[in-house]
Amino acid sequence: MSYLWWKHGVIYQIYPRSFQDSNGDGIGDLAGIIERLDYLNGSEHSLGVDAIWLSPTYPSPMADFGYDVADYEDVHPGFGTLATMDRLIEEAHKRGIRVILDFVPNHTSSEHPWFIESRSSAESAKRDWYIWRDPKPEGSPPNNWIAQFGGPAWEWDQRTQQYYLHSFLIEQPDVNWRNPDVEQAMHDVLRFWMRRGIDGFRIDVMDRIVKDPELRDNPPQPRREFGKLAQTLLQVHQYDQDWPDIMDYVRRIRAVVDEFPDRMTVGEVFGTPANIVRYYGGQTVDGLHLAFNFPLVRVWGERWTAELVRRRVREFEAALPPGAWPNWVVGNHDVDRVATRMNHDGLAADRARLAALLLLTLRGTPFLYYGDELGMENTDIPEEKLQDPARKYGRGRDPERTPMQWTPSGGFSRAEPWLPYGDLTRNVEDERADSDSMLAFQRKLLWTRRRSDALLVGAYADLPDVPDGVYAFTRTRGLDRTLTVLNFDTRPVAFDLPSALTVAATLAATHGNPPPSQRLELRGLEGRLLQLA
Ligand code: TEU
Ligand code: CA
Numbered sequence: 001m002s003y004l005w006w007k008h009g010v011i012y013q014i015y016p017r018s019f020q021d022s023n024g025d026g027i028g029d030l031a032g033i034i035e036r037l038d039y040l041n042g043s044e045h046s047l048g049v050d051a052i053w054l055s056p057t058y059p060s061p062m063a064d065f066g067y068d069v070a071d072y073e074d075v076h077p078g079f080g081t082l083a084t085m086d087r088l089i090e091e092a093h094k095r096g097i098r099v100i101l102d103f104v105p106n107h108t109s110s111e112h113p114w115f116i117e118s119r120s121s122a123e124s125a126k127r128d129w130y131i132w133r134d135p136k137p138e139g140s141p142p143n144n145w146i147a148q149f150g151g152p153a154w155e156w157d158q159r160t161q162q163y164y165l166h167s168f169l170i171e172q173p174d175v176n177w178r179n180p181d182v183e184q185a186m187h188d189v190l191r192f193w194m195r196r197g198i199d200g201f202r203i204d205v206m207d208r209i210v211k212d213p214e215l216r217d218n219p220p221q222p223r224r225e226f227g228k229l230a231q232t233l234l235q236v237h238q239y240d241q242d243w244p245d246i247m248d249y250v251r252r253i254r255a256v257v258d259e260f261p262d263r264m265t266v267g268e269v270f271g272t273p274a275n276i277v278r279y280y281g282g283q284t285v286d287g288l289h290l291a292f293n294f295p296l297v298r299v300w301g302e303r304w305t306a307e308l309v310r311r312r313v314r315e316f317e318a319a320l321p322p323g324a325w326p327n328w329v330v331g332n333h334d335v336d337r338v339a340t341r342m343n344h345d346g347l348a349a350d351r352a353r354l355a356a357l358l359l360l361t362l363r364g365t366p367f368l369y370y371g372d373e374l375g376m377e378n379t380d381i382p383e384e385k386l387q388d389p390a391r392k393y394g395r396g397r398d399p400e401r402t403p404m405q406w407t408p409s410g411g412f413s414r415a416e417p418w419l420p421y422g423d424l425t426r427n428v429e430d431e432r433a434d435s436d437s438m439l440a441f442q443r444k445l446l447w448t449r450r451r452s453d454a455l456l457v458g459a460y461a462d463l464p465d466v467p468d469g470v471y472a473f474t475r476t477r478g479l480d481r482t483l484t485v486l487n488f489d490t491r492p493v494a495f496d497l498p499s500a501l502t503v504a505a506t507l508a509a510t511h512g513n514p515p516p517s518q519r520l521e522l523r524g525l526e527g528r529l530l531q532l533a
Pocket of ligand 2: 021022023024025026027028029078
């Protein structure tokens with residue numbers, strides 16, 4: 001079997017501010033990540049992940065904690081220097097860990113030199129690097145678009161008497177990718193990092209880098225139930241997202257990445273499976289290597305059922321063109337922790353185990369968010385300690401970004417961390433010593449997966465005849481075959497497996513270490529990974 005790291009490996013997302021602080025300023029940094037690499041891979045004692053994706057590490061005023069980039073070709077001083085990044089790449093590679101950077105092409109910081117120049121005068125050579133427009137005759141913004149974090153997507157510039165577009169914060173002006181000089185400059189950013197040894201890019205807001213050239217008004221969102229959520233859902237993003245010719249830009253990004261061997265891209269896109277797979281390039285699969293598959297992230301509370309999850313997996317598998325490789329996400333830095341999202345009855349910890357079993361045994365690349373391997377939950381943060389500006393317009397994302405929990409007293413920093421710790425009863429040190437812990441369970445899954453051709457490359461098929469509330473699927477590669485069984489119901493269930501599926505061994509289980517048997521007796525929210533004969 002030919003092993004491709006981004007297909008067969010597990011990608012672990014690190015939020016750099018929150019992983020490890022090395023210099024006692026309470027904020028995580030690259031040297032801190034280096035100190036913790038042994039935790040991630042390099043020996044059989046490690047977690048066993050194959051790549052790390054770092055949320056943005058570039059110089060930034062941190063209006064959106066790094067998603068406002070002031071220089072694409074450097075490292076934020078608080079995180080380290082280019083030399084620290086070089087060392088991180090080298091030390092990671094030594095341990096068999098690839099390094100993926102977060103590329104933020106849709107917008108820069110308003111403090112990026114490009115924008116400073118662009119805004120300096122209407123005649124500036126970089127004026128057209130951003131999206132400037134005259135007001136409507138009565139002075140209002142050029143169209144009705146609203147920013148993702150609330151308010152109009154246009155900001156008035158007094159000096160040059162025009163509006164500029166910002167799909168996110170006012171401090172995040174949208175770049176004009178329709179200008180070939182901009183596209184060239186962005187491609188050169190990718191080359192800059194690949195030359196330094198970066199293995200891939202997670203591409204932020206991939207689906208918005210070009211918009212309707214006529215900037216037409218978006219239609220209103222007819223679904224009223226969105227009313228309580230972020231303002232941005234109040235309109236359909238018909239003209240500022242997934243614009244038809246975006247694939248031309250995506251394909252050219254792919255071509256640049258293909259100039260270097262063994263590199264990858266994963267883009268942030270939303271919507272239906274059909275829309276997601278479009279970004280892989282459709283039948284020609286010459287677009288992104290992976291396009292984030294978020295449907296499992298957008299499931300919470302009581303909606304987390306066997307039927308819904310099975311349907312979502314089927315839909316995505318069915319939509320993928322031949323040659324495109326799936327991926328699965330259950331958590332990231334923008335959504336409630338998986339161990340909190342499904343806590344309507346206080347049983348989220350059990351559901352988080354099921355989610356891990358699902359994530360690590362489905363066909364496709366798993367993305368694992370730091371701390372989810374411990375079962376970290378959202379952290380309740382007192383009002384005065386909240387940081388995320390997005391909270392003013394919808395939900396703030398601080399609760400899922402709190403410091404990694406290494407020891408019973410934290411272990412993230414010798415100073416007070418930039419965000420408070422969550423519940424420290426969940427921490428690496430204690431969970432390592434406990435064979436029933438979430439960490440032990442996930443390590444077992446990760447290492448089982450690494451050694452199993454069925455799990456790495458096997459075909460996926462769900463089992464038709466299972467009791468309500470149960471979702472079960474096989475992964476088959478030649479004679480190697482596994483069966484994942486998940487009881488999404490809180491009540492116990494018992495059933496016999498067909499004789500064609502002969503259970504040979506229990507590879508992992510959410511509860512204890514049940515012996516192999518054809519009759520499955522599962523308690524509520526129990527899941528197992530079985531080796532078939
Ligand atoms: O997120 C894009 C995005 O659409 C988010 O607004 C997301 O819907 C929201 O955070 C959910 O709460 C990306 C990054 O993942 C996010 O962290 C950045 O803030 C955003 O882009 C701007 O760069
Ligand atoms: Ca620090």
